[in-house]
Amino acid sequence: MSCPRCGSEGHSHATATLSIDPSTEPTIALVGNPNVGKSTLFNQLTGARQRVVNAPGTTVQVASGNWHKAKIKVLDLPGTYSLIATSPDEQVVSDTIACAPGTITDREKTRGIDLVLVLLDGSSLTRSLYLLGQVGQTGQPVAAVVTMTDVAVENGDVIDYDALSRTLGIPILPMDPRSSKDYERLEEMVTEAIRTRPHIRGIDPDPGAPGYIGHVGCDCCEPKPKSTSKKKKKAAVSRMHAEELGRADTLFSWVDSVEKSFHESRAEPERLSRSDKLDRLLLNPLVGLAIFFSLMWLLFKTAGEWVSPLQDRFEDFFSKTDPGAISVANGVVWLLKKVGLNDTWFQQLTVGGIVNGLGVVASFFPLMFVIYAAFSVLEDSGYMARAAFLGDRLMRKIGLDGRVILPLIMGFGCNLPSLAAVRTLPSARQRLVTVLITPYTSCAARVTIYLMIARIFFRGHVATIVFSMYLLSAVLIVLAAWVLKFFITKDEKAAPLMLVLPAYQIPRLLIMLKMTFRRSWAFVTGAGKIIVAMTAVVWLMGAIPVGAGDKGFADPELAMEDSLYGKTAQVLVPAFKPTGFGEWHMTGALMTGFVAKETVISSVVTSYNLDPDADAGDAEDDGSDLGKLPKLVSQSLTESAGSGYQGLAAFAFLVFVLAYTPCLATVAEQAKLIGAKKATAAVGVQLAVAWLLAVGIFQIGKLFL
Numbered sequence: 001m002s003c004p005r006c007g008s009e010g011h012s013h014a015t016a017t018l019s020i021d022p023s024t025e026p027t028i029a030l031v032g033n034p035n036v037g038k039s040t041l042f043n044q045l046t047g048a049r050q051r052v053v054n055a056p057g058t059t060v061q062v063a064s065g066n067w068h069k070a071k072i073k074v075l076d077l078p079g080t081y082s083l084i085a086t087s088p089d090e091q092v093v094s095d096t097i098a099c100a101p102g103t104i105t106d107r108e109k110t111r112g113i114d115l116v117l118v119l120l121d122g123s124s125l126t127r128s129l130y131l132l133g134q135v136g137q138t139g140q141p142v143a144a145v146v147t148m149t150d151v152a153v154e155n156g157d158v159i160d161y162d163a164l165s166r167t168l169g170i171p172i173l174p175m176d177p178r179s180s181k182d183y184e185r186l187e188e189m190v191t192e193a194i195r196t197r198p199h200i201r202g203i204d205p206d207p208g209a210p211g212y213i214g215h216v217g218c219d220c221c222e223p224k225p226k227s228t229s230k231k232k233k234k235a236a237v238s239r240m241h242a243e244e245l246g247r248a249d250t251l252f253s254w255v256d257s258v259e260k261s262f263h264e265s266r267a268e269p270e271r272l273s274r275s276d277k278l279d280r281l282l283l284n285p286l287v288g289l290a291i292f293f294s295l296m297w298l299l300f301k302t303a304g305e306w307v308s309p310l311q312d313r314f315e316d317f318f319s320k321t322d323p324g325a326i327s328v329a330n331g332v333v334w335l336l337k338k339v340g341l342n343d344t345w346f347q348q349l350t351v352g353g354i355v356n357g358l359g360v361v362a363s364f365f366p367l368m369f370v371i372y373a374a375f376s377v378l379e380d381s382g383y384m385a386r387a388a389f390l391g392d393r394l395m396r397k398i399g400l401d402g403r404v405i406l407p408l409i410m411g412f413g414c415n416l417p418s419l420a421a422v423r424t425l426p427s428a429r430q431r432l433v434t435v436l437i438t439p440y441t442s443c444a445a446r447v448t449i450y451l452m453i454a455r456i457f458f459r460g461h462v463a464t465i466v467f468s469m470y471l472l473s474a475v476l477i478v479l480a481a482w483v484l485k486f487f488i489t490k491d492e493k494a495a496p497l498m499l500v501l502p503a504y505q506i507p508r509l510l511i512m513l514k515m516t517f518r519r520s521w522a523f524v525t526g527a528g529k530i531i532v533a534m535t536a537v538v539w540l541m542g543a544i545p546v547g548a549g550d551k552g553f554a555d556p557e558l559a560m561e562d563s564l565y566g567k568t569a570q571v572l573v574p575a576f577k578p579t580g581f582g583e584w585h586m587t588g589a590l591m592t593g594f595v596a597k598e599t600v601i602s603s604v605v606t607s608y609n610l611d612p613d614a615d616a617g618d619a620e621d622d623g624s625d626l627g628k629l630p631k632l633v634s635q636s637l638t639e640s641a642g643s644g645y646q647g648l649a650a651f652a653f654l655v656f657v658l659a660y661t662p663c664l665a666t667v668a669e670q671a672k673l674i675g676a677k678k679a680t681a682a683v684g685v686q687l688a689v690a691w692l693l694a695v696g697i698f699q700i701g702k703l704f705l
Helices: 038-046 088-098 122-137 149-154 161-168 183-196 230-262 274-282 287-306 308-319 328-338 345-380 383-397 402-411 415-422 428-440 444-457 462-485 509-543 564-579 584-593 597-607 625-641 646-659 664-674 676-702
Strands: 027-032 050-054 061-067 072-076 115-121 142-147 157-159 172-174 215-217 263-266
Touching (some): 027 038, 027 088, 027 122, 038 072, 038 509, 072 183, 122 142, 122 149, 122 157, 142 183, 161 172, 161 230, 172 183, 274 383, 308 328, 328 345, 345 383, 345 444, 345 509, 345 597, 402 415, 415 664, 428 462, 428 664, 428 676, 444 462, 444 625, 444 646, 462 646, 509 584, 509 597, 564 584, 564 646, 564 676, 584 597, 584 625, 584 646, 597 625, 625 646, 646 676, 664 676
Parallel strands (some): 027 072, 027 115, 115 142
Antiparallel strands (some): 050 061, 061 072, 157 263
């Protein structure tokens, strides 16, 4: 028997037997182009009943959740324009639809895919129909949702959705995923489609098509042993390419015939849409960049100055110890007193270590909420794709593929998903360069450090200081890529960026708030575990005496500099003397920051051995540990840098934080992608670059002050 994919005789595709257990809940897979509203629909269906997992054997993330009201499991597959796998994302989509063994359907213990719900972009329906046709060729039951219908109307398209449904032979529902009014109709449509298992009229299941249900693969399509003749290999590949071309031609002809059935009219086809008019301004090389930088500065202005009072209130709720204050710290002290553990080392660990760590974590929440809210607005409005477009020209000038800009933008949120996204780049050399420059993107965890130092030393200029860190981050990325161009990508021509710009939309407030809260909570809870653990470790190291005479463990008179933590941090001081922040409180914070940047502030708080019950005597002291920090940190840097140079040393410290290794998790991910040796070398380079920049800023800056 010939293989339906490549035509080789004596082979056939193995077919997975899909054992359906009626007792398990049905599963639907959401499939659609990027920026079509798929994730918004998923979040509305599942709410908090969702989780993100990696597809087996990949770093591609698939969201899985339960549509509780309908008792249906929902898989949110990566956005794609085609089922032909040219990237890991597309491969995961194709394999999941095929229900191939070892894919996400196995990990989630589903009974297979009962329905593929395809989201069609109403503003560009023709492009979406091609993907719909490919899904039809897989043999899976199909239903469709049409989004962006308001944009289609604005563009002059009047679409007869009933006629489209009759032509395709599947249920179709036009709806706005951001609005709650159509979800009951969606539930009815999906429930009925799972029961009736509709298939697309005019599209026959094709065993050779990507994503064909039950397709596992065939040995004739896999790499052959060396004994196989080159002539036979070439013939098999030629047959496979011919099949794919024929399949594509069939789909395009089908799309043309379908398109004629649903357009009632097209009013004013030549007039510019609202998105086109905005793009003339926002994509202008000069005006567009000016608007982008202005938006970023406004974001940091808001996060740096307006959110600060709210952060203090969150932190006070945990660590404020003024008599009569309602706080977790006072509650813990009262409880320990009741059980006879007051004035013990356990109270010091609990209040001075763990509770203070929780206070730092709590203070992050309003900050991250504002940052994630801003990014949600930029994403949902369609502006983020424009930002990628604006950066494409620069990327190509330094020898990088235009697609690199998207992982780098993700890196400003967190380096880990940014590195995971690097796997989608087709060129191995492009992937290597991107992995090496990603750590220079200023992740969200660093923002908290920038804000703390800026508020202490640069009052009135907080937004400008934070904004300068992001500008410097961009400069470091460009310079690093430009240098690596001569060693890695010098013979490779960068491909132009192919990007579909979604129509501009007004973000829905409720959806945005839900997503922002979920992201902020995930950040705080994820980072909080590390922060509280590291705070406790720092406290314990600070409680172990080293060369402190007769002082024992957790002795109230034990100075932090005479502890294991202090002595370890002091070992690093000579190396940082030229930077201006060669002071053990700061070097100790950098030491824990190598594990995770989120721990830097909590380490500084703990290293000063701040007693929650003591009066710091500072006019700015509000009773909380963060309230005591400004005077103490300022004194430390004044001692290490010299009077009049403490602000310069503080800026050098921020630059070092920006440029040195983001966290151990990032290093581990780098090692997975490029190997342990290259990852270790990259860490060494990052530390060297950070040290040289800090030394240069402080030493050269002193000449002008």
